[in-house]
Amino acid sequence: MDHIVYLDYAATTPVDERVLDAMMPFLRERYGNANSLYALGRDAYKAMEDARERVAASIGASHPGEVIFTSGGTESDNTALIGLATGGGRSSGHVIVSAFEHHAVLEPAEWLSKHGFDVTELGPRPDGLIHAEDLKAAMREDTVLVSVMHGNNEIGTIQPIRELADVAHAGGALFHTDAAQTLGKVDFDVDELGVDAASFSSHKIYGPKGFGALYLRKGTRMAPYMMGGGQESRRRSGTQNTAGAAGFAKALEIMDAERAAETPRLTALRDRLVEGVLGRLELTSLNAAETDTRLPHIANFIIKGVEGEAMLLHLDAKGIAISTGSACSSGSLKPSHVLLAIGCPQEFAHGSLRVSLGRYTTEEDIDFFVESLVPVVERLRSMSPLYAKIKAAHEAG
Ligand SMILES: Cc1ncc(COP(=O)(O)O)c(C=O)c1O
Known part of the structure; x- marks a missing residue:
């Protein structure tokens, strides 16, 4: 491969x-x-x-x-x-x-x-x-x-x-x-x-x-x-x-032997990822962002006005493997029960991306992901009537 x-x-x-x-x-x-x-x-x-x-x-x-x-x-x-x-x-x-x-x-x-x-x-x-x-x-x-x-x-x-x-x-x-x-x-x-x-x-x-x-x-x-x-x-x-x-x-x-060094490394990578995605794309948020007690390697984004599956497939074409929810429920187009359970509206839950990092993830991987995601989202949004509506509503306050 x-x-x-x-x-x-x-x-x-x-x-x-x-x-x-x-x-x-x-x-x-x-x-x-x-x-x-x-x-x-x-x-x-x-x-x-x-x-x-x-x-x-x-x-x-x-x-x-x-x-x-x-x-x-x-x-x-x-x-x-x-x-x-x-x-x-x-x-x-x-x-x-x-x-x-x-x-x-x-x-x-x-x-x-x-x-x-x-x-x-x-x-x-x-x-x-x-x-x-x-x-x-x-x-x-x-x-x-x-x-x-x-x-x-x-x-x-x-x-x-x-x-x-x-x-x-x-x-x-x-x-x-x-x-x-x-x-x-x-x-x-x-x-x-x-x-x-x-x-x-x-x-x-x-x-x-x-x-x-x-x-x-x-x-x-x-x-x-x-x-x-x-x-x-x-x-x-x-x-x-x-x-x-x-x-x-x-x-x-x-895992036990390497955790003390691996946790801060992954946390720094995740923070770079979150900053990259939220900084480069408007109308985007991190789920449960206000909670500090979180795993160092998982970030779940809502990218409004785009389908998670469409992003996944475009990123796959660039050689990036990410998920829209849990791998086990992919294959079904139902929005994630986890996002619905935390009160995420159904229309936005469809636009979720879960990015999870690990032992072999590097800064270059994160940067490549962000650089690849931005044009994919911009292109999908430019074709999305839903995004036009969301943006107009956002601008109207
Ligand atoms: C929270 C949680 N529980 C259970 C499982 C299932 O574990 P396994 O794939 O070993 O059957 C997973 C894996 O997707 C998981 O993330």
Whole structure:
């Protein structure tokens, strides 16, 4: 493929060479099944447990057994939502999820609503945050589970998880957070955050796709979602992915080791990006701009009077990879549920661009993006009757 300027790190990341090196032995000579009793199997088992210990240490889990390896963020979210709601044989109760969760949480929540549970979708405020007092007001006597994501994958706002978990616990409910976008990128400690369960995805941190983990606090009742051979202490059946576990643990270690230097680097790049876009294009804004607690690598813009998809395709033709919302909902032309949830009008939500930066992003990439975006937007706007109307209304005050 020709050189591409990749600015979609929130969708996925390339596997780091060091991660690949950590994985390769388990795809070649150390290929045993971790459940087999002979030496090759014991070696695989040891590798799984080693990876589990390293992940547990990184997230502050008190016991490695609190880390369950899964096939990724989606499986972890599905397992947490359905497994925690129905844990201990429960078949009814009230569940609260935030309205701007990833579909990997919203869809199982909807499934629960069709299978005996009452579900409330709690809206964020325009600042892109779920507020503790709003959660308090939504809690009911029969609330059994609250799920609010740590960092939003489209707008990058980081939720006040500790406060929210405290509200859930005060009402007797369990608290789960989807940390697919935050693990490795901000400090993450299960005790400081006070969560009972948390979902992680390996391919967001330069690890392999199709791998992840679920943190489950010791003593928390959860019905298994994947049933079969009883692996992962009967909580997630299926032959264990040794290469995935070794890669994920290595990927997380690198994130932890490099975060202190990487966070300010990414923040400076993001600020350069925001200044470039807002400075060069009128009638453009950054979503949830007023909120300081945000991921360093995600910026989501509204560019009024243009379709996000049209911008995406024109930029693609210039070798730039960006997204209009989350990658998972692209392909559908519906405006982002995240932007609608923070109160963005439907007509503007269509003009959103999510730019997400990562380990290999340079200043040159940012400048190339801005220089490429400006003529694309100008051209699309010159053909847009909607933009003419928006501009006239703006000038009329
Ligand atoms: C917040 C969030 N949750 C869950 C997922 C799904 O993770 P995976 O792709 O590992 O299934 C993603 C990835 O798009 C995400 O951004």
